[in-house]
Amino acid sequence: MEKTIFNVVSFSGGKDSTAMLLKMIEEGIPIDCILFCDTGLEFPQMYEHIDKVERETGLTITRVKPDMDFEYLMFDKPINRKDSSAIKIKYGADQTGHGWPGPKMRWCTKSLKDTPRERFLKAFKPYYEIRYYVGIAADEQKRLERKTNQNPGHIHPLVEWGMTEADCLEYCYSRGYDWGGLYKLFDRVSCWCCPLQPLEDLRKLRIHFPDLWEQLKEWDDRNFRTFRADYTVRGLEARFLFEEERLHMGKTIRGKEFMAALRERLKESCDDRKEA
DSSP states (O other), X not given: OOOEEEEEEEOOSSHHHHHHHHHHHHHTOOOSEEEEEOOSOSOHHHHHHHHHHHHHHOOOEEEEOOSSOHHHHHXXXXXXXXXXXXXXXXXXXXXXXXXXXXXXXXXXXXXXXXXXXXXXXXXXXXXXXXXXEOOOOTTOHHHHHHHHXXXXXXXXXXXXXXXXXXXXXXXXXXXXXXXXXXXXXXXXXXXXXXTTSOHHHHHHHHHHOHHHHHHHHHHHHHOSSOSSSSOOHHHHHHHHHHHHHHHHTTOOSSHHHHHXXXXXXXXXXXXXXXXX
């Protein structure tokens, strides 16, 4: 028997998925479910935006969450590691938690997004043909190719409409959605604590979201992995403070001289912590 189609919109709350959802509504494309995988790590303004979209469109946004939150997964979840694993060798067999995610170990995406999404959709798959709409912009060719290879059945309306990332942002702005200014600060808006975000975004996080920055330091102090391969969060803070000092003095924060001076400052900062 032919299955009924169940139209699911993948909704992160970002500019692309928001533009996709709004245009689908305008175009009269059927929508049966708007699915938001809540990591618990979005900026406060993003949660406000999601509530606003739900309120103004009149459509229910289904929120799914992981069974275990980010903090538990990072620090406390028992992990059955191989005897040869570097973590087991360095920190012992009793070391729990994944530690910070990294470029080669993005456990957060699977645990906080993929698994909750698939668990939710699993209940519908025996009875429906799921048509899954994903907001990949027309100028994200590499991401589109990767996602298409992973999920060949997904539908990408923004590509069909020729809407670039810039088009999506302008489209949302024109309809009264501004995320409380998040996209004035960041080119991309994802989990605020992501170790993979660029240095410039981390500079802005420290300045504009001091409470989140303090949380980042607290988590990094407890972690067996450092936040980044090249910096702890406190090391980043020392760098940013040093940059501010140099800019105030009219000095550059680029080049060999700066990097040599920075290494010396970071060494001093580390020595000061040891003495304390």
